[in-house]
Amino acid sequence: MTQASPTIDLSSCDREPIRTPGSIQPHGCVLALSPQGVIVQVSDNIERYLGMAPVAALGRALADVIGSDAAAQLAPELPLAAERPSFAATVRLARGAFDVLMHRYDSLLMLEFEAVTRAGAADFRHLYPLVGNFLQQLNDTDTIETMSARAADEIRTVTGFNRVLVYQFDGEGHGHVLAESGDGNLPSYLGQRFPATDIPRQARELYVSNRIRLIGDADYTPSQLVPRDNPLTGAPNDLSFAALRSVSPVHLQYMRNMGTLASMSVSLMVKGRLWGLISCHNATPCQLTFDKRTACEQLGQILALRIESREVHDELQFRLEVRRIMVSVLAGLTQGANFIENMGNVFPELLQFARAGGAAIIVDDRIVGYGDTPDEPQLRELISWLQVKPHYDVYYTDRLGAEFAPAGAYRQSASGLLAMPISRIHKHYLLWFRPEFVYTIDWAGNPHAKDAAAGSPTQLSPRTSFDSWRETVHGTSAPWHPGEIEMALEFRTALLGIALERAEQMAELAEELGRANKELEAFSYSVSHDLRAPLRHIVGFSDLLLETAGSGPPEKQHRFLTNIKESARLAGKLVDDLLSFSQMGRASLRPVEVDMNELVRSCIEKLSLDTGSRRIDWHVGDLPAIAADPAFIQLALYNLLANAVKFTGTRDPAVISVDGRRDAAATVFTVADNGVGFNMDYVHKLFGVFQRLHRMEDFQGTGIGLANVRRIVERHGGTVTAFSAPGQGATFTFSIPHTS
Template sequence: MSAAGTPEIVDLETCDREPIHVPGSIQPHGALVVLSDPDLIVLQVSDNVAEFFPNSIEAALGSSAADLLGAECAPLLRDLGSRLPPTGEPLLLRAFRAGDRVLNAVGHRSDGVIVLEFEPASEESPSSSGLHPIVASFIAKVQGTSAVSELAQITAREVRRVTGFDRALVYRFDPDGTGVVVAEDGTGRLPSYQDHRFPESDIPKQARELYRRNRLRLIPDAGYRPCALVPARNPLTGTPLDLSHSTLRSVSPVHVEYMRNMGTAASMSVSVLKDGELWGLISCHHRTPRVVPFELRTTCDLLAQVFALQVAAREHAADYVRRVEIQSVLTRLLAHMARADDFVAGLLDHPGDVLAFVRAAGAAVVSEDRCGLIGRTPTENQVRRLATWLFVEQRKEVFHTDALSTVFPAAAAYTSEASGLLAVSVSKLHPTAVLWFRPEVIETIRWGGDPRKTVEAGAAPGRLHPRKSFETWSQTVRDRAVPWLGSEVDGATELRNAVVGIVLRKAEEMAALNVELQRSNRELEAFSYSVSHDLRAPLRHIVGYAELLKDVAKDKLAKSELKHADTIIESSIYAGKLVDNLLAYSRMGRAALDHSTIDTGALVTEVRADVMSEFPGRRVRWEVGPLPTVAGDLVMLRLAVRNLLANAVKYTKTREEAVVEIGATTGADAHTFHVRDNGVGFDMRYRDKLFGVFQRLHRWEDFEGTGIGLANVRRIIERHGGRTWADGEVNRGATFYFTLPVPNDRERE
């Protein structure tokens, strides 16, 4: 508690910001020397350098490496710069004698300098020939295992045997950053943490990054006194030396305190990297101080690398098998959907495959008018609300979570059916989706200490202390499902793409049918026009001559004959009415207009881009004046504008630079638009044919087209209450006009 009696806010990000890669000091079981490259002049030393070499700090700084290290180090310094990896990876150079003891030398690059670190070589350290049987035996053991847990146990046992630590743990990082002990081997002198979890804050992000970059870490004595670098800053950069790859780097005071609170005096960690990322750690602990020679640490690094390769091989193999299973089910689902009338029916009619696809307990297929449920799911209303939330809030093609209620609170009502959700969106216009559900899995987790008390505030501002207790703390986890595998998410993505493809193909088929229907309607209109035009005159003639005959010969015809004449007249009049009704019926089939407010300037910009995509490489200079806002059917007017702009580009293809001008004037009653081009033009004698169905003034071989575009323009504009006409001159271009009414005040309201 703070002095005011309120809880003090502990900023966990303080740990993430701690500059642990530039501590300015090292651990005292070795010495560090910084050399310039390539002349090997001593720039910095650790303040314990005199304990390893005869020179004082003052004598060492500015001297040559050969003078400081002695004649025995000549082979070590020869071609030193060329031997060190440019990546900064530490390299064991060789052992050499310094006075009365033998030192191991490890070198790496950092901040443009060469960093040499020296540790006493242990007489107990095995030679390289002695290390081979250890590694070979380990490889033979792990190759005979299949489960990762068994691999980890063998690794923990072998590393503890090689190093002699009281406890060796294999520690895996989960995606959320928490760690779990998957294997352990120990002497019993330290408590067991098998299957225990540790919070993400125990190993902050930047610490995990250092573990990734530098695989080996040894702390022989948690009670050590740090040895500072002299001078404190790199003379070449003026900044603290980056010790990310140092084997002696001093550790954070928080970590030292953490070790003490755990009851461990010495520790060693070896990183397990899978595909270049930090999979976990092999973490070793000892109750008393313990030094592990570099050679043995290197052996443990080799064991960790073998373990990592074996883990990767097994996980990749399992992933491959799962992907093959998913592809097999996907192939069946695609076949089902291809045979069905729509993808919804194709999925709902084969529930077993839908669930097996991603190992779900339930699924739902939601479209505009349907919501089909499979297996164990929320109710239809709950599923629809969930699909709407995904469509409105998430707007992702693929969405997945193993804790749905944390992002969608309403899902707390059905965690037993849907704590896990994997969903793919099929449409960007409507909440159409395929959803898979996994139920809640209630799990009891054992933590190495209370995860809610990861750190404590210290007396000094910003100073944090790790928790003091690591006693087992149990937690029951609810509202979570088994996480979705990457292969399952990828499979759902592939299914989504396939469904979208099926939907688009159906849309294309419908569009083709619509075109055919439009063609049939045009033929019907043409037929109706022909009937009304060509039959009206004969029918009028029949009526007229029959009435004339009846009038002239009424005195000569019998009553029955006059009745026959009346029948002819009545039937002809009826036939005329039939013709008129047929024509009216064909016009009744036209769709109703869907009026909205349209910015024709934005419409022209959109259509221009669309038109130009069909004429790559064409040089077209567009001259677009101010255009008004109108009222009309957006879909129809877009088609009309597109036909006019496409014609302008098409009929200017003989010009080196096409010029297309688009403008408008506004009168009291109408907006008059024009589209002018500098193309081939036309003979004004035939302008009346321009807007007719299938009427063309140019050969198809010269300018492709169906001859229906301008007819559509006229029909659309006329449906909007406007009119169309054109002016042109052969080889001098053409101008097409159309009008749209200006809404009156009442219409504007």
């Protein structure tokens, strides 16, 4: 008979002490031994199994409670007990046979006696043929769904449960049933989803620690521990690794509402995270011996390893294909001198590269689109929003309408957006659009509805309906793959390299030949020296990755990908800074009144993305407004503040001050810090291209930031100076003349 549904406060599910319930499931009993071998804690049902009252067992030796023969049988095994439960022996006592499990935790040696009906000891010899048979059924071309289905069949054969599900957690924590094996006695959930709220956060954490759990009868009455708290620590007993640990009454009611009175779950750990679960259900109570549970746990571990191998292989193949398309696009971009025209020639490949429905290139006031894109006014509005939205080198979303409300008007063509700025100064963007992907989700019960308990609107009970409930999702696109984002970053680096090449060609024709030639020499040195190392790493590790694709261990392939990514980012930063510096001498100034207070706030907000938990005390005075080009001045100010943040890295807290004043002829600003400082003997090198006064190993950088500052200030007719002493911080001062 199913118990009546109790009133349970679900708001406290994440605070429920599931690791310290103070009780166990009653299909076995517990004896807890102190380090001296004395029984200091028992479950209150030991008289039923061991024939001794709980109070009488406390303070006794193990042999006094289970007999000298059984104690002698366990004696050689007990020193081997570890944190996770292990099998000690099968012992025969006056009231039957018991599998004895042992583990050490929280200063206690926990012995769990599970009643068994078999006559002999547990036999683990069937594990090898079971595992071997499962492995023989798998091959390298199997999908994750196929492997999961075979694992579900094997586990149902071992356990005899009515239904076995294999489901994967998605990015929001919902469980998607990928495979199912059933005998028809319970409803099918294949293809359906279980909402993330079905498994509270702390329960997921416990699934990571203890990777198998059995509930033999959802109608059980818990057996309490005597005493309830750990007698050695005085704290509640942590039963995280106990096989008999009592489970949450909320979950027991959930099982009863689902029509299952027995369940078992096996965690699937992939790349160190909880990827999913194997979930077994039975309509009637069902106990499963430790040897069979061990077999299921082994099958789960094998399935998790094969899933990881499959995911790594598919990831590598995907990245190689995207890289192949990227190389083809870059080859097309070098065919002519007109950048816009070149981009138009490779639009089909650009769509294939990002699996997009449309793309657009924006260069200043010119817009060129291809495929299904928003119209020109909508694109201009979108670009204006992107320019003020803080983001890294690329911005991407699969729910554009949820982040930028006007995009709801063109969600059919642009529910997904991947935006890549090509310039730090100008309004140059490459945009990819993905169309709306309207899809349905079949839920096992409405995830947005909860059943209010009778008579109390604030008290909730576990959901009672598991009927299929279909939800239609609008306003989203296909999600962006992490590999696509990383390839887009590499693509941006390559585009900036092409743009840099064009900038150098233009510089050769500029009128300031003397200064331009010196800068080009510095560019050449940087490209040949600073950029050569990361590019060599990219080529070398790409070759190794191609050689080992599909055959090498995932750890080595992951390391190769990590090295490629880090080298590409370093090269991209250098090329980006080179391009920015070269643009300083060509771009026209567009002076307007600039609110310096707002500019400083935006720079600090952007820097906060990189400073993390560092303690930085910002002291910003009331800064006067100036007439200047806002994009250029913002870049100069950002470089000065980033410089201060970098060279105060060893200070806790770092102190950075920004002040300003109006003089008769100019407005003067200072940026001061309490960082490592520098020797004034070398101040003449400070604002040169690729000049560093500190070792790159100590303070990374490209050596271009302060050169940019000087060029920007001088183009406004002002001057920039610096003063410092080693270990005593630095002060940078720049002036912007008043306009007539």
